[in-house]
């Protein structure tokens with residue numbers, strides 16, 4: 001299980017472990033693990049180590065001491081930019097400082113000129129960062145980022161909030177790392193919002209702490225194991241009725257493409273029969289995908305099939321009426337796009353959704369989530385896990401908060417961050433495809449929680465597959481996703 005621990009949880013584990021080990025052990029282990037990572041990354045002899053005022057700086061000093069130590073086989077030329085604070089360092093940091101001072105590393109207190117660093121080690125701030133980087137510290141981070149050299153961040157890229165993945169701001173800065181080695185356990189902020197861009201490749205160094213000894217984490221990373229019980233090869237003796245019906249409700253005038261993309265997402269991930277129930281019908285058949293059956297939303301009865309409601313639906317009276325009817329019915333629902341905006345405008349509809357017994361998945365992007373919560377999208381992005389959990393609990397639904405590191409949350413407070421996907425998904429229609437895949441898995445009998453986890457995973461992995469084949473991220477189109485999602489899904493089911 002890929003657990004994600006927030007700062008409070010990490011501090012509590014640290015407290016327990018530190019009490020059971022000789023003083024300084026955890027920092028020494030952090031230094032050793034980070035030194036191995038640094039050696040793998042070295043792209044030249046000259047190493048710049050940035051050591052800040054706290055224990056993150058202590059970790060950096062351990063790295064400097066080892067890289068420039070008497071016993072090393074490395075011919076590294078280590079420079080330590082040491083920036084002590086006003087208060088005395090912790091005993092373990094003082095010990096690391098003494099070791100580094102005794103090594104061949106040379107100490108400076110301003111950034112040397114030159115840009116030919118084979119590696120920069122970021123030990124300015126870790127999980128103790130309490131306020132935005134300002135003044136000289138801010139200028140230093142901006143200069144380091146502009147050098148464009150390989151950067152190994154210790155624990156967390158300095159300036160990034162390990163809980164939320166937000167650069168601590170307003171208008172903050174953070175170190176742009178090539179790789180982050182994070183200590184004790186993985187952290188949510190490295191995987192969502194701005195975290196994925198700043199952390200680079202994430203490596204966990206457990207520092208000898210057995211994962212089995214850790215208390216359960218508040219969040220985790222998505223992985224197929226979380227929805228594997230629904231993944232099975234199909235039986236020979238099956239028919240289209242075995243895999244459920246999906247009806248995509250949407251498609252107001254001028255927005256006919258959105259429900260078609262959702263319908264293709266549903267079809268290519270295995271739903272038995274797929275309908276588009278259009279608000280303003282434009283065509284009797286989709287010639288590019290004639291398997292999709294076209295209906296008029298006002299006359300359509302979905303029976304007990306799954307409804308994906310919202311893509312291109314608009315905010316007309318008809319749209320509102322169709323949404324009302326869907327909420328009154330007992331069909332499993334996926335609510336997306338305009339359905340979410342209509343919901344945001346109506347406390348009555350929100351109450352009806354919260355009271356329903358049938359499963360519901362909501363797939364808001366940050367602005368739609370913000371409208372539903374009555375806050376700004378900045379507030380949502382500032383703590384994506386909290387926003388997704390709050391929405392899920394208010395509306396009694398599984399919520400997929402889209403964006404880099406999509407967050408899936410449910411009404412009991414569970415939260416999962418999805419690691420698949422890339423910037424190619426930031427394109428019109430990709431959300432419609434995701435909603436369709438969610439509906440497809442619901443229709444095939446998956447529980448809502450697992451359907452959301454599986455759909456988000458497959459959708460992101462489809463985009464990753466397309467990028468690996470050269471079809472993106474620039475110019476990746478939503479229409480390419482369903483076929484790639486089918487390949488990913490079949491590979492998982494095998």
Ligand SMILES: NC(=O)C1=CN([C@@H]2O[C@H](COP(=O)(O)OP(=O)(O)OC[C@H]3O[C@@H](n4cnc5c(N)ncnc54)[C@H](O)[C@@H]3O)[C@@H](O)[C@H]2O)[C@@H](O)CC1
Pocket residue numbers: 010011013014015026027030052053054055056057058059085124125126127128129130131132133134137154155156183184
């Ligand atoms: N949690 C653990 O068990 C372990 C922690 N270790 C390291 O210790 C780190 C946490 O150490 P600390 O709690 O000392 O915290 P940090 O080293 O992250 O930083 C805290 C220091 O920075 C100052 N500070 C905070 N925000 C500032 C700002 N905006 N501008 C200037 N100064 C600012 C604080 O006053 C304090 O002196 C971890 O991230 C990790 O790198 C490791 O030694 C291994 C074990």
Ligand SMILES: [K+]
Pocket residue numbers: 056122123124125126153154155156157158
């Ligand atoms: K750091």
